[in-house]
Amino acid sequence: MPDPAAVIQQTVQVTFRYPVAFTTRLFDPANSVLRDVVADEASAVYPKRLLAVVDAGVAEAFPELDGQIAAYAAAHADVMTLTEAPVIVTGGEASKNDPALVTALHEAIDAGGIDRHSYVLAVGGGAVLDMVGYAAATAHRGVRLIRVPTTVLAQDDSAVGVKNSINAFGKKNWLGTFAPPYAVLNDLHFLTTLDDRDWLGGVSEAVKVALLNDPAFFDQLETLAHALVARDLDAMAPVVRRCAELHLNHIATSGDAFEMGSSRPLDFGHWAAHKLEQLTDYEVRHGEAVAIGIALDSTYSYLAGYLAEADWQRILDLFGNLNLAVFHPRLAEHLDDPEQSVLGGLQEFREHLGGRLTIMLLRGIGHGFEVHEMDEALIRQSIARLSILIAATTS
Amino acid sequence: MPDPAAVIQQTVQVTFRYPVAFTTRLFDPANSVLRDVVADEASAVYPKRLLAVVDAGVAEAFPELDGQIAAYAAAHADVMTLTEAPVIVTGGEASKNDPALVTALHEAIDAGGIDRHSYVLAVGGGAVLDMVGYAAATAHRGVRLIRVPTTVLAQDDSAVGVKNSINAFGKKNWLGTFAPPYAVLNDLHFLTTLDDRDWLGGVSEAVKVALLNDPAFFDQLETLAHALVARDLDAMAPVVRRCAELHLNHIATSGDAFEMGSSRPLDFGHWAAHKLEQLTDYEVRHGEAVAIGIALDSTYSYLAGYLAEADWQRILDLFGNLNLAVFHPRLAEHLDDPEQSVLGGLQEFREHLGGRLTIMLLRGIGHGFEVHEMDEALIRQSIARLSILIAATTS
Numbered sequence: 001m002p003d004p005a006a007v008i009q010q011t012v013q014v015t016f017r018y019p020v021a022f023t024t025r026l027f028d029p030a031n032s033v034l035r036d037v038v039a040d041e042a043s044a045v046y047p048k049r050l051l052a053v054v055d056a057g058v059a060e061a062f063p064e065l066d067g068q069i070a071a072y073a074a075a076h077a078d079v080m081t082l083t084e085a086p087v088i089v090t091g092g093e094a095s096k097n098d099p100a101l102v103t104a105l106h107e108a109i110d111a112g113g114i115d116r117h118s119y120v121l122a123v124g125g126g127a128v129l130d131m132v133g134y135a136a137a138t139a140h141r142g143v144r145l146i147r148v149p150t151t152v153l154a155q156d157d158s159a160v161g162v163k164n165s166i167n168a169f170g171k172k173n174w175l176g177t178f179a180p181p182y183a184v185l186n187d188l189h190f191l192t193t194l195d196d197r198d199w200l201g202g203v204s205e206a207v208k209v210a211l212l213n214d215p216a217f218f219d220q221l222e223t224l225a226h227a228l229v230a231r232d233l234d235a236m237a238p239v240v241r242r243c244a245e246l247h248l249n250h251i252a253t254s255g256d257a258f259e260m261g262s263s264r265p266l267d268f269g270h271w272a273a274h275k276l277e278q279l280t281d282y283e284v285r286h287g288e289a290v291a292i293g294i295a296l297d298s299t300y301s302y303l304a305g306y307l308a309e310a311d312w313q314r315i316l317d318l319f320g321n322l323n324l325a326v327f328h329p330r331l332a333e334h335l336d337d338p339e340q341s342v343l344g345g346l347q348e349f350r351e352h353l354g355g356r357l358t359i360m361l362l363r364g365i366g367h368g369f370e371v372h373e374m375d376e377a378l379i380r381q382s383i384a385r386l387s388i389l390i391a392a393t394t395s
Numbered sequence: 396m397p398d399p400a401a402v403i404q405q406t407v408q409v410t411f412r413y414p415v416a417f418t419t420r421l422f423d424p425a426n427s428v429l430r431d432v433v434a435d436e437a438s439a440v441y442p443k444r445l446l447a448v449v450d451a452g453v454a455e456a457f458p459e460l461d462g463q464i465a466a467y468a469a470a471h472a473d474v475m476t477l478t479e480a481p482v483i484v485t486g487g488e489a490s491k492n493d494p495a496l497v498t499a500l501h502e503a504i505d506a507g508g509i510d511r512h513s514y515v516l517a518v519g520g521g522a523v524l525d526m527v528g529y530a531a532a533t534a535h536r537g538v539r540l541i542r543v544p545t546t547v548l549a550q551d552d553s554a555v556g557v558k559n560s561i562n563a564f565g566k567k568n569w570l571g572t573f574a575p576p577y578a579v580l581n582d583l584h585f586l587t588t589l590d591d592r593d594w595l596g597g598v599s600e601a602v603k604v605a606l607l608n609d610p611a612f613f614d615q616l617e618t619l620a621h622a623l624v625a626r627d628l629d630a631m632a633p634v635v636r637r638c639a640e641l642h643l644n645h646i647a648t649s650g651d652a653f654e655m656g657s658s659r660p661l662d663f664g665h666w667a668a669h670k671l672e673q674l675t676d677y678e679v680r681h682g683e684a685v686a687i688g689i690a691l692d693s694t695y696s697y698l699a700g701y702l703a704e705a706d707w708q709r710i711l712d713l714f715g716n717l718n719l720a721v722f723h724p725r726l727a728e729h730l731d732d733p734e735q736s737v738l739g740g741l742q743e744f745r746e747h748l749g750g751r752l753t754i755m756l757l758r759g760i761g762h763g764f765e766v767h768e769m770d771e772a773l774i775r776q777s778i779a780r781l782s783i784l785i786a787a788t789t790s
Binding site: 006007008009010011012013014016017018019020021022023045049106107110113115116117118137139140141142143152161162163165168169171174175176177178179180245246247248251252257258259260262351352353354355356 | 402407415418465505508535557558564571573640655746747748
């Protein structure tokens with residue numbers, strides 16, 4: 001019955017371009033990185049309007065920031081004007097659990113006359129950038145978003161990507177869109193005040209991309225591990241940079257930046273990580289959970305015969321040298337109740353992606369590959385193995 | 396100060412593909428168009444879940460529709476399963492003014508287990524498709540949306556495009572995203588119950604795309620005008636088809652499908668149209684307002700010396716033959732108060748687009764071109780000219 005002549009096959013190609021800059025002291029008036037991004041010559045209407053939104057945790061760690069942003073805008077008044085004083089929003093995962101924050105930002109965007117050629121400048125951790133990004137992406141079908149990530153995890157991973165989200169129905173990232181940023185401006189100086197857990201937690205995403213694609217980067221992480229633990233900013237700079245670069249390369253070359261298929265390589269280790277975060281009420285932070293999730297799927301890869309024992313050992317050793325735990329007691333609890341155990345994370349992961357279950361495993365360091373099912377008995381063995389290892393280490 | 400080596404220039408290309416089908420009796424179980432769209436072989440998980448959402452106006456005009464959709468799903472149970480009975484939502488512009496409708500759809504999407512490889516099937520006029528599209532685009536960062544437009548305006552224009560929206564802060568389309576549909580299925584049979592105003596109103600978008608790009612289509616519209624007024628479905632079919640095709644071509648070839656620049660050719664005549672709709676509390680419907688907006692900018696093009704008098708006359712004659720008014724008294728009122736007159740629409744249009752004002756005018760039939768300013772005195776003259784013409788015609 002369908003008449004092929006009665007169907008138009010529409011193809012729409014959209015090209016998004018955005019700079020990801022690595023700088024320090026972004027709001028020093030002498031630093032032209034932000035000015036150059038805002039000065040979009042094609043628009044020809046100056047000064048451009050800019051609404052600054054700042055993570056409360058960052059505002060607390062850098063009490064001078066508010067004044068610095070205002071001074072920067074004043075020094076570059078020919079190009080930009082702040083629509084109001086920076087808006088301070090709740091930091092951390094709480095910012096994604098309160099839809100009223102999105103509504104408040106919509107009101108500020110409307111009141112400030114922010115249009116599709118104006119800017120929202122979001123300064124904060126990954127959760128705040130996710131929430132502000134969702135508000136910006138839905139206002140006027142998307143106003144320009146400049147992300148200034150302030151944590152290792154946001155600088156090397158989430159903030160360089162094309163997604164935003166808030167939580168809904170008790171589910172992480174249930175509401176959101178794909179919306180590439182207008183620019184990402186990474187300022188190393190913001191990392192100096194992070195607590196040790198957040199400083200090191202973000203490195204787990206670097207281990208992840210190294211394991212998937214870049215054995216030389218894995219070597220480099222081994223070399224830098226002790227300097228990273230010692231909070232050496234000069235060691236962190238190339239780690240953040242290379243991790244962001246690998247992440248960006250993946251998005252640009254995957255052929256599926258908006259995730260219309262089922263493959264999700266960058267979610268290596270994440271099915272267990274997301275569930276562990278939820279099971280511990282986010283007491284285990286995302287970066288920490290990712291380290292555990294990677295250790296679990298690496299152990300599974302080893303026990304299934306895909307990964308050599310020496311490679312498996314190197315992975316566990318690297319996490320050890322980075323002071324990142326590869327096990328948490330909650331991982332081994334309630335394994336007979338899918339809702340209450342990490343095993344349920346597999347089904348939730350499939351539901352979130354939709355379609356066919358697709359999981360990344362390892363054949364070697366720098367060599368990820370995909371499978372479409374996991375053996376539950378082998379996952380239990382992997383959990384038991386990690387639990388024994390930890391017991392041996394800590395006894 | 397900025398170090399070029401410290402910037403990664405990211406480029407992300409995303410390709411969207413969707414079929415726009417022209418059929419009749421879409422929900423006849425013997426019609427495989429919907430089945431073929433839902434049966435996405437790459438996903439390999441069957442049956443696919445589908446949440447149907449129906450415009451209350453359509454449900455009233457076609458009381459049997461609810462049962463037909465259920466019967467269709469039952470007849471194709473190997474491929475699709477309805478998650479619940481079709482959800483009926485308010486029709487018309489009111490559907491875009493009530494954010495609770497979006498929340499209710501999010502709840503239905505969550506409760507129905509609709510994931511990124513499941514479907515929302517939206518049946519209705521352009522406003523309902525806009526609202527449902529916004530809900531679908533933000534759930535799980537976008538679940539698959541199949542649009543079944545039921546009006547001339549939606550079939551030939553809004554539903555084939557890549558946008559969705561609801562109204563907020565008293566402003567049309569303030570919230571929304573760019574999100575191409577998974578498929579658009581045009582069923583001519585739905586047009587049979589439209590009232591005359593909606594049947595003819597949608598033709599104004601066909602006049603628009605003909606004026607911009609396709610003089611032969613303009614000729615065809617002149618030839619078909621009387622048959623269209625006589626409600627000849629065989630005359631309407633090629634008009635809807637060609638208008639949709641020109642619209643799709645524009646989106647595919649403009650190089651700016653997500654409207655990141657300032658040029659917006661398909662908004663020819665729309666700056667005045669949107670404002671007139673608002674000024675009359677939507678008593679003037681969108682298609683009718685577009686006819687008036689096109690007449691206004693055509694008259695401006697003529698008075699400014701761009702458009703030949705004979706071409707201008709042909710445009711007015713075509714609208715006359717289509718029973719579409721080219722003037723409304725509200726167009727000439729309160730011209731000294733920008734907020735309360737159509738003249739304010741120009742500034743609002745610039746603000747909605749952002750950046751530089753860009754307006755489409757005509758050099759001839761089938762030949763649009765852009766300007767970046769309009770002369771207010773000449774707009775007033777154009778309004779006066781249309782007002783006199785109407786007075787002459789109706790006296």
